Amino acid sequence: MGDARMRLLIAASGTGGHLFPAIATAEQLPDYQIEWLGVPNRLETQLVPSQYRLHTIDVEGIQQRLGLGTVRILTKLALAIFQARQLLKQGQFQGVLTTGGYIAAPAVIAARSLGLPVILHESNAIPGKVTRFLSRWCSVVAIGFEPAAKYLPGVKTIFTGTPVRSQFQIEALDTLPSLDLPIPDNVPLILIVGGSQGAVAVNKLVRQSAAAWFEAGAWVVHQTGSNDPDVESLKHPQYIALPFYDNMARLLHRASLVIARAGAGTVTELAIARKPAVFIPLPTAAEDHQYYNAQVLGATGAALVFRQPELTAEILTKEVLSLLHSPEKLAQMGKKAGAIAVVDSAERLAQLVREIVQ
Ligand SMILES: CC(=O)N[C@H]1[C@@H](OP(=O)(O)OP(=O)(O)OC[C@H]2O[C@@H](n3ccc(=O)[nH]c3=O)[C@H](O)[C@@H]2O)O[C@H](CO)[C@@H](O)[C@@H]1O
Structure with a gap:
């Protein structure tokens, strides 16, 4: 037949x-x-x-x-x-x-x-x-x-x-393998995602900013990519650096706040997982498309968007600290992200x- x-x-x-x-x-x-x-x-x-x-x-x-x-x-x-x-x-x-x-x-x-x-x-x-x-x-x-x-x-x-992989949907959470990372249950977690190739400029800003976040009690999981020569330069008990992470959906669901480039896949996954975000779009992306991707969430108040050339470690430190101190604001941002998700x-x-x- x-x-x-x-x-x-x-x-x-x-x-x-x-x-x-x-x-x-x-x-x-x-x-x-x-x-x-x-x-x-x-x-x-x-x-x-x-x-x-x-x-x-x-x-x-x-x-x-x-x-x-x-x-x-x-x-x-x-x-x-x-x-x-x-x-x-x-x-x-x-x-x-x-x-x-x-x-x-x-x-x-x-x-x-x-x-x-x-x-x-x-x-x-x-x-x-x-x-x-x-x-x-x-x-x-x-x-x-x-x-x-x-x-x-x-x-x-x-x-x-x-369309994104089904594990990013909130409903999939219970079906995912648990995290193989030693992060305590009740601490705020900042996740940094450089994208499939990592983002050296973002990595540098994060390393310069992280001390204040650790002091505020946050843990940081940093997906660095594999092209960063300075990746060993930050050591801290609340800091985990990884070149790439396979169980990204689970990690995203655990995160309190995500700092990321703004590839279309990443922006969409963040909306589906209802996560508040700080975007630092890749400045060299063709026709600046990452900035406009980021603004889809930025314009609704679901994310903060910073242009890399204008972003200093001082600004990043302060903005992230202020979000960490305001769980209600983070929750609102996550809700707004979810509202535009398809x-x-x-x-x-x-x-x-x-x-x-x-
Ligand atoms: C550098 C570049 O030009 N990137 C472009 C590329 O993005 P690219 O496909 O590289 O990146 P996206 O942000 O769209 O997606 C990255 C994917 O990798 C996954 N991931 C990432 C890190 C990790 O450790 N583990 C993991 O699983 C993320 O969950 C996501 O699914 O195509 C997109 C869609 O045309 C564009 O919007 C991006 O601008």
């Missing part, structure tokens, strides 16, 4: 920020036969669940080498489009879902050249160049933050939020797929 389900190709590749939303959505689509399009040596080879067949094409470098040799870039893109077209035709796929990034270009162009519907999800408050360029060819662009719509004039956008984002995006790929 053949499989009578509709066939959907998901093109999602690279970082957790692109893969987690796609995986969460795929889980909501058992009524579709899903296969995956990625790149041979990226995270998808580890993260994409084994029930989805993974096809890979070589598109790495298209973005990185822009400007060096237009002919070579276009040749490579043309080859990737050709491969994606072959895959879509031979696999008899009926539509494409992509979360953007460089895999999106060949996937979207190939699908449209075959007249297939495409849903593109953009998680940032300011869509990246690839999204803006490709959006006209998409049936619809699903957006993670509402402000993104105004950067996509003439494009059909639908606000779905960004807890059923994966279901919404899956529903959009059902409406468009049929």
Whole structure:
């Protein structure tokens, strides 16, 4: 007996920020036969669940080498489009879902050249160049933050939020493995998240500020990344430094306050987990998109947002101390964060797929 389900190709590749939303959505689509399009040596080879067949094409470098040799870039893109077209035709796929990034270009162009519907999800408050360029060819662009719509004039956008891994939902708390970190139960915990690569400038500010927080009774868990040469320079009984932490959802649920970069994934997870935050957006992010991500929570009073060049250790010390001394304010901020969270984002995006790929 053949499989009578509709066939959907998901093109999602690279970082957790692109893969987690796609995986969460795929889980909501058992009524579709899903296969995956990625790149041979990226995270998808580890993260994409084994029930989805993974096809890979070589598109790495298209973005990185822009400007060096237009002919070579276009040749490579043309080859990737050709491969994606072959895959879509031979696999008899009926539509494409992509979360953007460089895999999106060949996937979207190939699908449209075959007249297939495409849903593109953009998680940032300011869509990246690839999204803006490709959006006209998409049936619809699903957006993670509402402000993104105004950067996509003439494009059909639908606000779905960004799907996150289910462990960030408050309801999942009891099902998560407990923390393997020696943090006492009743102390305030400040969690610092630099993102998948860490944030050396944030690390430095935190180390300069932490003494006053320790004195106020707080513990600090500091996710530092692995590129910081000074990571050993702070030692304190209330301080734990980690390059990366796998059980981030559990740690986030335990935190009283989170200091973080403002990648779309992190901002969304904080809203879902209803956590008060201090954002220090990456100043070099394309078109300053992290600042606008941060402002989605900042504008409602759920977070404080500081621009890195203007932020001193004195200011950070003082602002965090004042929050630590005001648990009611922290609780209010967490509530405001929760108010903008889209807890059923994966279901919404899956529903959009059902409406468009049929
Ligand atoms: C440096 C950079 O350009 N980052 C971009 C990248 O973010 P990137 O994907 O790197 O970062 P995000 O903030 O979106 O997500 C980080 C993810 O890593 C997880 N995590 C982090 C640390 C840790 O120790 N353990 C752990 O599990 C977080 O829970 C989160 O799920 O894509 C995002 C979506 O397009 C953009 O908004 C970001 O600006």
